[in-house]
Each structure stands twice: as structure tokens, then as C-alpha cells.
Amino acid sequence: MKITKNVSPEDKKIINKIFWRSFTVFASRAGATKAHAPGFMYSIMPALDEYFKDDKEGHRKAMMRHTTWYNITQNVGTFVMGLVASMEKKTAQDPNFDPDSTVAIKTSLMGPLSGIGDSIFWGVLRVIAAGVGISLASQGSILGPILFLLIYNIPSIATRYYLTYMGFTVGDTFIQDMYKSGSMKLLNKAASTLGLLMIGCMTATMVKFESKLSIPIEGGKPIKIQTYLDQLWVGLVPLIVTLVCYWLLSKKVNVNWILLGVLVLSIALGLLGVV
DSSP, X not given: OGGGTTSOHHHHHHHHHHHHHGGGTTSOOOHHHHBTHHHHHHHHHHHHXXXXXXXXXXXXXXXXXXXXXXXXXXXXXXXXXXXXXXXXXXXXXXXXXXXXXXXXXXXXXXXXXXXXXXXXXXXIIHHHHHHHHHHHHTTTOTHHHHHHHHHHHHHHHHHHHHHHHHHHHTOTHHHHHHHXXXXXXXXXXXXXXXXXXXXXXXXXXXXXXXXXXXXXXXXXXXXXXXXXXXXXXXXXXXXXXXXXXXXXXXXXXXXXXXXXXXXXXXXXXHHTTOO
16 A cells, blocks of 8 residues: 555554554543543554653643544544644654644544545445445345445445555645645535435335225226325325425434334324325
């Protein structure tokens, strides 16, 4: 991998440790004021231990710097971990380097990186993985959950690893350059559009409603309500149900209540013989 070429063997060991520790970043939460700061500090501790091994006071100050708020989509958060490790190395080696800039840059990248991470991994990749998994699982195939985990986790883990090195070697200028060139805005727009397309496709293929109601005709075949619903708009009821769920989510209704409501409605309609 090109991104590792200019990294010393000692730094590679540190970066690899940061990568593996990054999986625990959301294992703890230090309240509303610090969020996942403990997990971040644990993840970058190999770098602090190595670069400040002969400077106990410097090590203490470095730890204090990273007790501040931290919350980035974990799939892309390793970029900041690698970047912070690089900047802490600079702090340990250069007495003229301003250590406060490390915290400032870390904080400034939280919003942009979370926007990218949420759009790509939560809005697109997870939807695609769920679509494939649900489709196969609904047919009784064991490949459903397996492919869901593989489709989501393989790109996610590979991105984590690559971004850890990228943050260490490239630095914050990469994100700044993307903003200046307009690439960041284009990336977010493309990811959002693809995510909406996938949600639309999943709604059309996986939200089902087929009414059993019919109007009896003496001496003839009964008129099925579903036939007229399909003539009016194929998939009209599933679309309405989806839009109602979306509206409830926009009103901050807990997703568990929405799921419970859909479940109760489905059971009630089934018992009444509507569907």
C-alpha cells in the first residue's frame, strides 16, 4: 500500500495498534460534555506512550488535551486518530510546535468527517447491505445475514485501516484541499442521492400490501379492491405507509414506537382479514 511507504517500522507498529484499538472507541461514553473522549484517548495511547516515554509531564499534558469532546462516525474517525498521532509526535520533537493546534484541528474535522461517514456508511452502504441481506433472508437463505455483515464490514474495516495511515502521513491539508476544490460537496451530494435511490428501491420491492377485501357480485366474480388500487397506483399503500413513517421520524418519534405501531397495525389488519 502506497500510503505506508514513508512510515518507519516503529510508526507502523503504533498506527496498527491505533487501528485495532479504534474498534473500542464507542465502548464508553463520558457523558454529554466529553462523549467518546475515553475511547479516543485509549485508541491513541500507543502513540502517546511512545513519543512521550521520556517526558512524563508531556505525556500527562497530552492526555489532558484529549479529554475534550470527541464524536466522529467511527468508520472514518481513524483519519483523525492518525493525524493526532502525527501531531503529537511533532509536539514531542519540536518545542516550538503549538500543541493546542492538535485539539483545534481534531475539533474542526469532526463535523466534515461525520458528514462524509454518515452519508456513505450509514446512508448508502448500510442500506445496500440491508437490501441484499433482507432480500435473501426473506427467501429463507442463510446467506442473507452473512452477506449483510460482509458487504458492510469489509469496506468499513478497509477504510478504517487506510484512513489511519492516511491521517498520519497526509495530515489535515487533505480535507482542506477537498473543500477548496469542491470535491467534498460533490461527494456528499452523490452519497446522499445514492442513499435516497436505494431507500426508494427498497420501499418499492420490500414494503408489501395486498388487500383481500372484495365486493361480492351476485351471479358474477367478486370485485377485488386490490385490483383498483393497482390501477390507481401500483404500490400506493406501501408508499403511504413509508411516507407516514418518515413523517413520524421527522417529528422525532422514537423509531421503536414506529416499529411497534407498524407491527400492531399489521396484526390487526391480518386478524380482520383486510390483508
